[in-house]
Amino acid sequence: xxxxxxxxxxxxxxxxxxxxxxxxxxxxxxxxxxxxxxxxxxxxxxxxxxxxxxxxxxxxxxxxxxxxxxxxxxxxxxxxxxxxxxxxxxxxxxxxxxxxxxxxxxxxxxxxxxxxxxxxxxxxxxxxxxxxxxxxxxxxxxxxxxxxxxxxxxxxxxxxxxxxxxxxxxxxxxxxxxxxxxxxxxxxxxxxxxxxxxxxxxxxxxxxxxxxxxxxxxxxxxxxxxxxxxxxxxxxxxxxxxxxxxxxxxxxxxxxxxxxxxxxxxxxxxxxxxxxxxxxxxxxxxxxxxxxxxxxxx
Numbered sequence: 227x228x229x230x231x232x233x234x235x236x237x238x239x240x241x242x243x244x245x246x247x248x249x250x251x252x253x254x255x256x257x258x259x260x261x262x263x264x265x266x267x268x269x270x271x272x273x274x275x276x277x278x279x280x281x282x283x284x285x286x287x288x289x290x291x292x293x294x295x296x297x298x299x300x301x302x303x304x305x306x307x308x309x310x311x312x313x314x315x316x317x318x319x320x321x322x323x324x325x326x327x328x329x330x331x332x333x334x335x336x337x338x339x340x341x342x343x344x345x346x347x348x349x350x351x352x353x354x355x356x357x358x359x360x361x362x363x364x365x366x367x368x369x370x371x372x373x374x375x376x377x378x379x380x381x382x383x384x385x386x387x388x389x390x391x392x393x394x395x396x397x398x399x400x401x402x403x404x405x406x407x408x409x410x411x412x413x414x415x416x417x418x419x420x421x422x423x424x425x426x427x428x429x430x431x432x433x434x435x436x437x438x439x440x441x442x443x444x445x446x447x448x449x450x451x452x453x454x455x456x457x458x459x460x461x462x463x464x465x466x467x468x469x470x471x472x473x474x475x476x477x478x479x480x481x482x483x484x485x486x487x488x489x490x491x492x493x494x495x496x497x498x499x500x501x502x503x504x505x506x507x508x509x510x511x512x513x514x515x516x517x518x519x520x521x522x523x524x
Contacts, residue, residue: 227251227254230254231247231250231251231254232250234250234253234254234283235247235250237283238250238279238280238283239433240283241279241282241283242279242433242434243272243275243276243278243279244422244426244429244430244433245276245279246426248417249276249417249419252415252416252417253276253280255415256395256396256397256415257395259415260393261413261414261415262375262396262397262398262413262414262415263396263397263398263414263415263416263417264360264398264399264400264406264410264411264414264415264416264417265397265398265399265400265417265418265419266399266400266401266402266416266417266418266419267399267401267418267419267420268401268420268421268461268463269401269460269463270461270462270463270464270465270466271419271420271421271422271463271464272419272422272463272464272465273399273419274356274358274399276397276419277290277354277356277397277399278356280354280395280397281353281354284354284395286351286352286353286354286395287349287351287353287354288353288354288356289342289345289346289349289353289354289355289356289394290342290356290358291341291342291343291355291356291357291358292358292359293357293358293359293360293361293362293363293367294359294362294363295362295363295364296364297362297363297364297367298367299370300341301341302341302342302343302367303341303343303344303374303380304338304339304340304341304344304380304382305339305341306333306337306338306339307337307338307339310337311332311337314331314332314337315332318331333384333385334385335385338382338385342355343355343371343374343380344380344388346394346396347378347379347380347388347389347390347391347392347393347394348388348390348391349391349392349394350391350392351392352392352393352394352395353392353394353395354394354395354396354397355394355395355396355397356397356399357371357396357397357398357399358399359399359400359401359403360398360399360400360406360410361400361401361402361403361404361406362401362403365407368406368407368410369407369409371410372407372409372410372413375396375413376413378390378393378394398414421454421461421463421464422464424447424448424451427447427450427451427464427467428443428444428447430464430467430468431443431446431447431467431468431471434468435468435471435472435475437475438471438475439480439481441480441481442471442474442475442479442480442481442482443471445481445482446467446470446471446474446482447467449482449514449515450462450466450467450470450496452514453496453497453506453514456505456506457505458497458499458502458505459499459501459502460497460498460499460502462496462497462498466495466496466498467496469495469496470492470493470495470496473492473495474488474489474492477492482515483515486511486512486515489511489515490511493506493511
């Protein structure tokens, strides 16, 4: 088991995702136990990237269901291609077939539009099914989802029950905007993904931003880590760190103290609300820059 976990960590790193042992263990158990994995954490910590990286490692398809308030079966599971059906009905008017035969034709898989959940269970090779931000969906849809994940089958009144050809590897993510049901939590393995440590975030930056100067990478990470400790409306995530590092490189900076004015202007990549930008005024930026310029220490 330990060797399998280490191997998975190395495979994830090869596709650009730095995973600690705890997360890698959860992913190994996801595969071994065929149980969904619920990953919770703040927006921007890399939850969605876990599923993308796992699909790359396994050389399988990634099927994503983006959840939102009001999500229904037509968007998540399936719907009928009504326009195609109506056209077929028109063409059938000249045929002397029975009503039952006509209905059997128009309510066949040929006219079925598979949405993410149905698509995931009808693959010959098990895909990674990402159910993103499940906490944004309604409680009614969560209950329906629980049934699907328990049986890996979907009932379509006109066709009957469609059972999984292969069991997808299911990853659910949540930003904890509402409390998920105990039933869903019991069904899933669980992992909490926090903001990365300074060392881990530096490793991510050095891997994902080719050519960045080590000194600049250290200072960027130090700056972001300090900013996350402030009272902000939206703390910058890993994606913002990477965007900012790439922007600084494009501005020709090798260290943050090369051009403080350019650094301030580039914060548009890091701070994404008017309130946060106003909260970190020039004096605040200068203070954080002074800390970061020391070279990434606490």
